[in-house]
Amino acid sequence: MDNLWEPIQPPGSLAGRIAERIEELITAEQLRPGDRLPPERELATMLGVSRPSLREAIRSLSARGRLAVRHGQGVFVEEPATTKRLTHSLTSYEHDLDELFAMREVLEVPAAGWAAKNRTDVGIEWLQDAYDKLIEATRDPVDWDEVQRLDAAFHEAVVRVAGNRFLMRTLGVLNEIMVTGMETTLRLPGRLEKSAGEHTRILEAIKAGDSRAARSAARAHIRGAYAAARRHMDSPVAAEAGEM
Amino acid sequence: MDNLWEPIQPPGSLAGRIAERIEELITAEQLRPGDRLPPERELATMLGVSRPSLREAIRSLSARGRLAVRHGQGVFVEEPATTKRLTHSLTSYEHDLDELFAMREVLEVPAAGWAAKNRTDVGIEWLQDAYDKLIEATRDPVDWDEVQRLDAAFHEAVVRVAGNRFLMRTLGVLNEIMVTGMETTLRLPGRLEKSAGEHTRILEAIKAGDSRAARSAARAHIRGAYAAARRHMDSPVAAEAGEM
DNA sequence: TCCGGCCAACTGGTCTGGCCAGTCTACCTT
DNA sequence: AAGGTAGACTGGCCAGACCAGTTGGCCGGA
Secondary structure, rough: OOOOOOOOOOOOOOOHHHHHHHHHHOOOOOOOOOOEOOOOHHEEEEEEEOHHHHHHHHHHHOOOOHHHHHHHOOEEEEOOOHHHHHHHHHHOOOHHHHHHHHHHHHHHHHHHHHHHHHOOOHHHHHHHHHHHHHHHHHHOOHHHHHHHHHHHHHHHHHHHHHOHHHHHHHHHHHHHHHHHOOOOOHOOOOOOHHHHHHHHHHHHHHOOOOOOHHHHHHHHHHHHHHHHHHHHHOOHHHHHHHOO | OOOOOOOOOOOOHHHHHHHHHHHHHHHOOOOOOOOEEHHHHHHHHHOOOOOHHHHHHHHHHHOOEEEEEEOOOEEOOOOOOHHHHHHHHHHHOOOHHHHOOOOOOHHHHHHHHHHHOOHHHHHHHHHHHHHHHHHHHOOOOHHHHHHHHHHHHHHHHHHHHHHHHHHHHHHHHHHHHHHOOOOOOHHHOOOOHHHHHHHHHHHHHHOOOOHHHHHHHHHHHHHHHHHHHHHHHHHHHHOOOOOO
C-alpha cells in the first residue's frame, strides 16, 4: 500500500473544480437551460472562493458554450442547441468545412478504388453487412444518431477493405471530428434517399471490382454531402427547429 | 448625424478580445504548438491589461484546448487535438512501406495541385526558400541528416501553400513516421540528383500555377522515392552501415 | 570530487477590496 | 399619465499582495 500519503488538497486548480461543480449541476438538471445563476459575489461566498476564481471558472464554461454571461443581467445556463453550433464558430468551423471535405474526397476516393481492387470475400461480407444495417435503420421511425453512426460504419468498412491502415486511421479521426463537430446532414430533406442511392453505387462497384466506377461513385457521394452541408450552413435556422 | 460619439472602447469583453488576439497569433503560426507564452505578469503589461483579465482569457482558451497551463512552468500552446489523435493512432502500430507510400501519394499529389492553384507571393517565397536551402545542403560534404530535414521542410512548404490544415497535419505526422522509422533513400546512388530534379519540376509547376503539372511532378517524385526505397529494402546490407 | 540539501528566482494560483459600466425598476417630476 | 432620473442590482476591470509549485545554482559536508 503506497497510497498512504493522500494529497490533502483536492486535485486540480480551484477554478477548474468550480467549473466541474457547476457543470455537474447542469448535467444533473439542478440547473436548467435559461436559469440564472446567483450573482457572482453571492455565488463566490456560497462556494467559499474568491470572485476572480469563480470568474475564471465561468469564463471556461462560457468558452465551451455551457454558460452565457450578460453584462448587467447575470450568468445564464446555455441551451445545448447553441452549444453545438457554438463549437462550429469557436473552432472557426465555416472555414474548416471546405478543408474537411476536400480532405475527405482526397482520402475516400482512392479508398473506394482500392477497395474495388483488393476486395475479398470477407471484405464484401463486411460491406454488405454494414450496408444492410444502414438501410434497415433508415426505415421509420428514423433514429438519427443511429443512422449517423451506421453511415460512418459503412465508410469505415470501405476503407477497411481498401487495406491501408494509415488511410483507415486518418479517416477515422476525420470522421470523429465531423461527428462531434457538426450534426449529420442526412436529415436534410431528400438527402437520406440520395445518400442511400450513392451508397448502393459504391457497394455495387466494389463488389464488381470496378475500381473506376467505385472512385467516381465515392467522389459523387462526398460532393453530394458537401453540397448539403454547405446549404445547411447557409440556412441553419430550419435545423434549429429540430430538437438538437 | 448621431454617430458623433463613437465608442472609444472596442466592442466585446476585454478578456474575449485578448483571447481572440492570442488565438490569431496561434492560427497565424506566430505561435507554434509547444511554444511558451511570456509570463502572465509580463504579457499583461505588454497588452496593457490587468492580470485577472489576461487570466480569464487564458482560461477560456485552455478550456477550448488551445493553451495548456502548467503551474510553475508557464503557459504553452497546445497541439491541435486533431494532430494529437492522428499521431496517437498512426504511430501505434508497425509500418508497412507499401501503405505508407500509397498514402503519401494520395496526399501529396493533391497537395501539389492545390498549392499550384492557391499559391500566393509569400507562399512562393516559402517554397523558394525551402528549395534553395535544400539545394545548398546537397553540396559536398553532404550532411545527410540535414538534407533529410530540409527535404521534409520542402514538402511541408508545399502542403502549407496548399492551404489545407488537415492535410498539413496528416502529412506532418506521416513524415515524422518516415523520418524516425526509416533512413532517407536520398543517399542511394543517383537518388539525390534525381530527387533534386523532381523538386525543381514541382516548384516550377507551382510557381507557374500549373496544377496539372504540379500533380504529375509530385506523383513522379513519390513513385521515384518509393522505387528507391523498394530497391533499398531488397539489398539493405550496404545501407545498414549507415547511421539512420 | 561528488553528492545532498538548501535557498532564491522564476513560474502560475488565489485572494482582498475597490471602482467602473451596463440594466432594470421604482419613484419622482413635469 | 408620461417622462426622466436615481439607485440598486448585475457583471467588468484593476491594483497589489501573498501562496504554491518548479527549477537551477550555490554551498557545505562526505
